[in-house]
Amino acid sequence: xxxxxxxxxxxxxxxxxxxxxxxxxxxxxxxxxxxxxxxxxxxxxxxxxxxxxxxxxxxxxxxxxxxxxxxxxxxxxxxxxxxxxxxxxxxxxxxxxxxxxxxxxxxxxxxxxxxxxxxxxxxxxxxxxxxxxxxxxxxxxxxxxxxxxxxxxxxxxxxxxxxxxxxxxxxxxxxxxxxxxxxxxxxxxxxxxxxxxxxxxxxxxxxxxxxxxxxxxxxxxxxxxxxxxxxxxxxxxxxxxxxxxxxxxxxxxxxxxxxxxxxxxxxxxxxxxxxxxxxxxxxxxxxxxxxxxxxxxxxxxxxxxxxxxxxxxxxxxxxxxxxxxxxxxxxxxxxxxxxxxxxxxxxxxxxxxxxxxxxxxxxxxxxxxxxxxxx
Numbered sequence: 001x002x003x004x005x006x007x008x009x010x011x012x013x014x015x016x017x018x019x020x021x022x023x024x025x026x027x028x029x030x031x032x033x034x035x036x037x038x039x040x041x042x043x044x045x046x047x048x049x050x051x052x053x054x055x056x057x058x059x060x061x062x063x064x065x066x067x068x069x070x071x072x073x074x075x076x077x078x079x080x081x082x083x084x085x086x087x088x089x090x091x092x093x094x095x096x097x098x099x100x101x102x103x104x105x106x107x108x109x110x111x112x113x114x115x116x117x118x119x120x121x122x123x124x125x126x127x128x129x130x131x132x133x134x135x136x137x138x139x140x141x142x143x144x145x146x147x148x149x150x151x152x153x154x155x156x157x158x159x160x161x162x163x164x165x166x167x168x169x170x171x172x173x174x175x176x177x178x179x180x181x182x183x184x185x186x187x188x189x190x191x192x193x194x195x196x197x198x199x200x201x202x203x204x205x206x207x208x209x210x211x212x213x214x215x216x217x218x219x220x221x222x223x224x225x226x227x228x229x230x231x232x233x234x235x236x237x238x239x240x241x242x243x244x245x246x247x248x249x250x251x252x253x254x255x256x257x258x259x260x261x262x263x264x265x266x267x268x269x270x271x272x273x274x275x276x277x278x279x280x281x282x283x284x285x286x287x288x289x290x291x292x293x294x295x296x297x298x299x300x301x302x303x304x305x306x307x308x309x310x311x312x313x314x315x316x317x318x319x320x321x322x323x324x325x326x327x328x329x330x331x332x333x334x335x336x337x338x339x340x341x342x343x344x345x346x347x348x349x350x351x352x353x354x355x356x357x358x359x360x361x362x363x364x365x366x367x368x369x370x371x372x373x374x375x
Contacts, residue, residue, distance in 0.1 A: 019166070019211050021201035026167040031057055033178070033202045034163075036156040043177055043185040044202075047160045050172040051125035058121070058174065059114035064186075065176030069117060070098070070141040071124055072160040073172045078144050081124070082131035085144070097145075097157070103138030111139040118174075125172035140174075149217065150209045151247050151325070159205045166211070166218035213247065213328030214357045220246045222332035237297045243333050247325060248309035252333060255303040257296035265301035266361075267292040267345040268330060270322065271308045292345070302339065304330055322348035331357035 022032040029052035034045040046061045083099040103111035104120040120140045123129050146153040149162040160173035178186035216222045226242035243252045275285025292303050306326055327350050344361040351361050
């Protein structure tokens with residue numbers, strides 16, 4: 001059963017159906033074709049779930065790749081299984097996270113056949129495996145993924161691990177880079193025929209990043225209520241609740257004013273240490289936060305205060321860049337509160353991104369809030 005949080009029915013970003021199709025394929029042990037980011041060398045990978053690797057699909061991966069298969073996995077698993085990096089401080093960024101190669105210690109012959117490599121992949125993904133279950137060197141190359149997955153590094157290795165997690169499977173994949181019959185890497189023009197003829201879903205890493213930012217990693221949602229606490233009263237008229245961000249680790253805060261309707265006016269504020277706390281004259285952040293707090297205390301509504309992760313919420317006196325990750329956190333918070341139809345007070349949030357994430361909004365111009373009917 002998939003552990004992926006249910007998508008709101010109105011989620012409509014491009015690539016959503018491909019992610020869902022990929023999850024279904026992996027749960028059935030079938031291949032997914034992954035379109036890599038240009039920064040990671042481009043091209044396409046075939047991705048199989050290591051936990052469900054069988055001879056037939058491993059042979060298919062060998063046939064449509066150069067034959068060199070690798071096994072993306074999390075860093076903590078590589079450490080637990082005593083899989084050190086092949087070379088520390090390697091010169092090639094594309095291969096510097098390759099570990100020593102492995103074979104399963106039992107149940108194989110030479111280790112090179114599809115039968116043997118599928119067996120090694122399954123042992124690698126088995127939560128009960130130990131370092132003694134492998135011989136080194138071997139014929140399968142584990143590769144360590146960045147902590148945080150594609151939200152930290154949108155690469156092919158991280159994408160393969162994230163896809164397995166989204167499918168509710170152990171976060172270990174069996175992958176290979178697709179190669180044409182003439183030996184060249186498979187490119188865009190080759191993919192339609194390959195994907196259609198074999199009926200494999202094609203996933204773009206960029207769409208996987210969006211999925212992670214707005215939905216979660218398959219185990220946790222993008223945000224969760226801090227300690228599951230209910231609303232708490234602050235400043236008599238206001239209530240507050242906190243949310244923990246699974247991507248950034250930040251603890252966001254939501255203030256709710258009295259008489260807030262089902263379609264609330266929502267103000268969004270990004271944390272600014274210098275402005276919010278020290279009242280810096282170099283930005284308007286502190287003043288805007290005070291005005292928004294007073295407004296919802298009188299008129300009702302929600303104030304979403306998005307905090308920065310440790311190390312990013314630095315005392316920078318100028319404005320802060322608002323990104324897709326911020327819109328993802330905002331959308332997840334609003335979904336958690338059941339506020340999917342809002343009036344958005346002008347600010348940094350992207351109404352288009354919120355709409356594609358299932359939150360419909362009506363703009364409320366700054367300075368016109370006092371003309372809104374009382375809640």
